[in-house]
Amino acid sequence: MKRFGSVLLIGILMLVALAGCGQKSQQDVVDALDKKLNEMDSYKVNAKMTLETGEEPQRYDVEIWYQKPSYYRVELKNATKEQSQIILRNDEGVFVLTPALNKSFRFQSNWPENGSQAYLYNTLVSDILNDSSAGFEAKDNDYVFTTKTNYQNKNLSKQSIKLNKKDLAPETVTIMNQDLKPLVNIEFSNMKFNASFDKGAFDMERNMTAAQLEVPVIAATNEPFEVVYPMYEPQGTGLTDEKEVATDKVILTFTGEKSFTLIEEKSKAALETSAPVSVGEGEPVDLGFTMGVMTESTVSWNHNGVDFFLASDDLSIDEMVSVARSVYGTTEIK
Numbered sequence: 626m627k628r629f630g631s632v633l634l635i636g637i638l639m640l641v642a643l644a645g646c647g648q649k650s651q652q653d654v655v656d657a658l659d660k661k662l663n664e665m666d667s668y669k670v671n672a673k674m675t676l677e678t679g680e681e682p683q684r685y686d687v688e689i690w691y692q693k694p695s696y697y698r699v700e701l702k703n704a705t706k707e708q709s710q711i712i713l714r715n716d717e718g719v720f721v722l723t724p725a726l727n728k729s730f731r732f733q734s735n736w737p738e739n740g741s742q743a744y745l746y747n748t749l750v751s752d753i754l755n756d757s758s759a760g761f762e763a764k765d766n767d768y769v770f771t772t773k774t775n776y777q778n779k780n781l782s783k784q785s786i787k788l789n790k791k792d793l794a795p796e797t798v799t800i801m802n803q804d805l806k807p808l809v810n811i812e813f814s815n816m817k818f819n820a821s822f823d824k825g826a827f828d829m830e831r832n833m834t835a836a837q838l839e840v841p842v843i844a845a846t847n848e849p850f851e852v853v854y855p856m857y858e859p860q861g862t863g864l865t866d867e868k869e870v871a872t873d874k875v876i877l878t879f880t881g882e883k884s885f886t887l888i889e890e891k892s893k894a895a896l897e898t899s900a901p902v903s904v905g906e907g908e909p910v911d912l913g914f915t916m917g918v919m920t921e922s923t924v925s926w927n928h929n930g931v932d933f934f935l936a937s938d939d940l941s942i943d944e945m946v947s948v949a950r951s952v953y954g955t956t957e958i959k
Contacts, residue, residue, distance in 0.1 A: 651759075651761035655753065658753060662747065666693045667693060667821070668746060669815070670688075670689050670746065671688055671689075672813045673811070673814075674811045675809070675810045676808070676913050683703075684703075685703055686701070686702045689744055690822065690826065690827070691746070696715055697827075698711065698713055698827055699744065699745070701915075708725050711836060712909065712916055713827060714737075718732055723927055724836035726893075726894045727837075727894050730907075730918050731902065743798045746794075749798065752773070752774060752784070752786075753772055759771060763790075766789065768790060769786070771785050777911070777942070778913075780947070781800045781809065782801070784801065785799045798811040809913065850874075850889075850891050850931075851931070852877075854952070855951045857947050857948055862880065862883045862884060862885070863879060863880070864878070874888070874889070874890040874891070875888070876888050877889070883939045885937035887935050888934040889931055891931060910924060912926060912946070912949050912950050913950055919942070921942075923935060923936045924945050924946065928953060935948060
């Protein structure tokens with residue numbers, strides 16, 4: 626009987642040991658991600674992105690393409706599909722396309738290597754690899770990492786990244802502030818590693834034309850122009866002047882310790898697709914709800930049929946981005 630008990634105990638211990646061998650450690654998963662990132666040639670993935678940073682959640686459909694070594698295509702569509710934006714990187718530079726306006730900007734930039742991008746698998750993996758203090762949890766079907774981020778908006782300080790155990794594909798990403806309040810949620814689907822692409826898949830003109838077949842160039846309308854006020858103003862600064870230059874343009878002046886000017890104008894589509902506007906000294910900036918154009922003292926962007934131009938000699942880059950991100954709250958009809 627004692628012998629039977631000993632054999633049974635040994636068997637249980639062996640099963641426990643085998644089960645332990647099946648569990649990958651955090652370092653095992655990190656090593657596997659590093660290997661996958663180096664060996665991966667391309668991917669395609671879809672995502673649904675929800676922003677919780679305003680009064681009402683804003684939802685976007687995102688389609689992401691990547692091809693080694695540094696070709697990217699990210700298309701963002703708002704929930705109504707009325708307007709889309711495409712971010713491209715190819716041998717000619719980085720482009721931000723707004724097909725509905727027939728407009729495009731070109732940069733010489735290191736995007737997306739110069740910061741976190743929650744919808745890009747490459748930068749998610751890099752954030753995991755670069756954070757030696759990342760949190761880790763192994764669940765039944767997933768691995769969950771909690772890491773620091775590298776966003777221009779410092780309020781987006783932490784992120785929770787859930788990966789499928791089977792192939793390490795992204796499932797969800799939640800970006801949080803310092804108090805761990807969720808601000809951005811992304812759900813991924815249809816991840817295809819080592820996907821194939823047609824010739825010209827990352828060409829600027831081809832993408833502009835294809836997008837306009839889905840989202841036509843906007844026509845001129847007589848709809849009232851809406852003025853949108855920033856929900857964030859640096860302490861000691863406030864709105865002191867609002868000048869209506871025309872029926873479709875307004876200049877807002879904010880003065881104080883950190884003065885700035887915000888110009889809003891109803892968007893007008895270019896009659897013909899023109900050559901991209903080169904912004905050599907600028908950078909594309911992710912405002913969450915849209916991509917903008919940033920220089921040392923300005924940020925410009927388009928949203929909901931309005932062109933915005935923010936200028937300041939007093940605001941830091943982080944402050945300019947914070948003001949720009951806040952300009953989609955309450956509206957008043959002029």
